[in-house]
Amino acid sequence: MEQTANRVKELMTLYEGEFIETFRHLHQYPEMSFKEYETTAYIKEKLTGWGIEILDIGLETGVVGYLKGGKEGPCIALRADIDGLPVKEESSYAFPSKNEGKMHACGHDTHMASLLGAAHILADMREQIQGSVKFLFQPAEEINLGAKKMMSLHCLESPKVSAVFGMHNSPEIPIGTVAVKKGPLMAAVDRIIFTIKGKGGHGGIPQRNVDPIVAAAAVIQAAQTIVSRNVSPLDSAVVSICNVKAGEGTTNNVTPDLVKMYGTVRTYKEDVQKMIASRLEKITESISEAYGCEGKLEYLYELAVTDNNPLLYDAGYEAVTSIGAVPVDPIPSTGGEDFSEYLKGDAPGFFYWLGVRNEEEDCKYSWHSPKFKADEHCIAIGAGTYAMSVFTGIEAVKGNNN
Numbered sequence: 001m002e003q004t005a006n007r008v009k010e011l012m013t014l015y016e017g018e019f020i021e022t023f024r025h026l027h028q029y030p031e032m033s034f035k036e037y038e039t040t041a042y043i044k045e046k047l048t049g050w051g052i053e054i055l056d057i058g059l060e061t062g063v064v065g066y067l068k069g070g071k072e073g074p075c076i077a078l079r080a081d082i083d084g085l086p087v088k089e090e091s092s093y094a095f096p097s098k099n100e101g102k103m104h105a106c107g108h109d110t111h112m113a114s115l116l117g118a119a120h121i122l123a124d125m126r127e128q129i130q131g132s133v134k135f136l137f138q139p140a141e142e143i144n145l146g147a148k149k150m151m152s153l154h155c156l157e158s159p160k161v162s163a164v165f166g167m168h169n170s171p172e173i174p175i176g177t178v179a180v181k182k183g184p185l186m187a188a189v190d191r192i193i194f195t196i197k198g199k200g201g202h203g204g205i206p207q208r209n210v211d212p213i214v215a216a217a218a219v220i221q222a223a224q225t226i227v228s229r230n231v232s233p234l235d236s237a238v239v240s241i242c243n244v245k246a247g248e249g250t251t252n253n254v255t256p257d258l259v260k261m262y263g264t265v266r267t268y269k270e271d272v273q274k275m276i277a278s279r280l281e282k283i284t285e286s287i288s289e290a291y292g293c294e295g296k297l298e299y300l301y302e303l304a305v306t307d308n309n310p311l312l313y314d315a316g317y318e319a320v321t322s323i324g325a326v327p328v329d330p331i332p333s334t335g336g337e338d339f340s341e342y343l344k345g346d347a348p349g350f351f352y353w354l355g356v357r358n359e360e361e362d363c364k365y366s367w368h369s370p371k372f373k374a375d376e377h378c379i380a381i382g383a384g385t386y387a388m389s390v391f392t393g394i395e396a397v398k399g400n401n402n
Helices: 002-028 037-049 108-124 146-152 212-223 225-229 270-290 310-322 338-344 378-401
Strands: 063-068 071-081 130-138 163-174 177-179 183-186 188-197 237-246 258-267 294-303 306-308 326-328 349-357
Touching (some): 002 378, 037 063, 037 108, 063 108, 071 108, 071 378, 108 130, 108 163, 108 349, 108 378, 130 146, 130 378, 146 338, 163 310, 163 338, 163 378, 188 212, 188 237, 188 270, 212 225, 212 237, 212 270, 225 237, 225 270, 270 294, 306 310, 306 338, 306 349, 310 326, 310 349, 310 378, 338 349, 349 378
Parallel strands (some): 071 130, 071 163
Antiparallel strands (some): 063 130, 177 349, 183 306, 188 258, 188 294, 237 258
């Protein structure tokens, strides 16, 4: 494996200028979810130029590339997301977005450039691959629908994938590092919608009304006790009600008939997730009834937890260290990732965070900020990590089958 890693490092150095050029191009032309047409064309052109086959699985945007190695063996999938955000850029890059009002404010350009870099490296090393590689360039991560689309089109089949690796940049950890986490890295994401019905009327004659606002306020207060009183102190969870809608305009003397509230739940364990759903339902219904209202909770399971498979932890750790990057053990994020959709299949999965923070280069802003900026030297590290994950991943799944 040392000889393989040395060759990967040589190609990382040789192609770094190309990697950065690719990154700068992608940064300037962000496209929205399921509208990544020019991005898709660009990726296909790059892959075919290196002799990588494009698999037609029925995508309008997004790409599945396929590279067959020198010998038969397991198929490893590498995934990157490709969509941007409706954010007007205010970063200090000398090559800002040329698509007005759109920006790669979550750094998906770093993911694409890293995976394209890995594709070039692996294309050069194809004879050393004892198996094959699928390159998954996934659309629409920002709206939590892209991975579901890919999985519905059987992206991990024909040939069947034995392991899948993904990556997201992180402005919380410095350039030169890669987060390698055993177990949950990013939370399950659920949407909660409350509907509380009362009886509206004159705000100055409250005794004739059944006020859903008062009931909603009580539900909000009670919901905040779930984490403090029902979740173990050794576990983590978030229950946030973020949007409350009642009444019309600026009317100040009319009690409405209805209150709608919207929020989010974040968890890392299925039993905690189910308990919170049950408690929220009981709180909503019972408190609403106590106030003379009718309360209903709609609990929508949007994303599962991104839980790194222990089978691939050593492979991930070796992939990072073998190219000279520094592994870090991160605090899990309560943000969500639709990479978790791939983990619902038969193949084990592993997800990295790629360090992009460099305060001297103004690379310090959070995801989705109009000032978000990644140190472009992360691309070579990302490319090397992706590429080495193929070799270490093949050994991991082969060892598990023995």
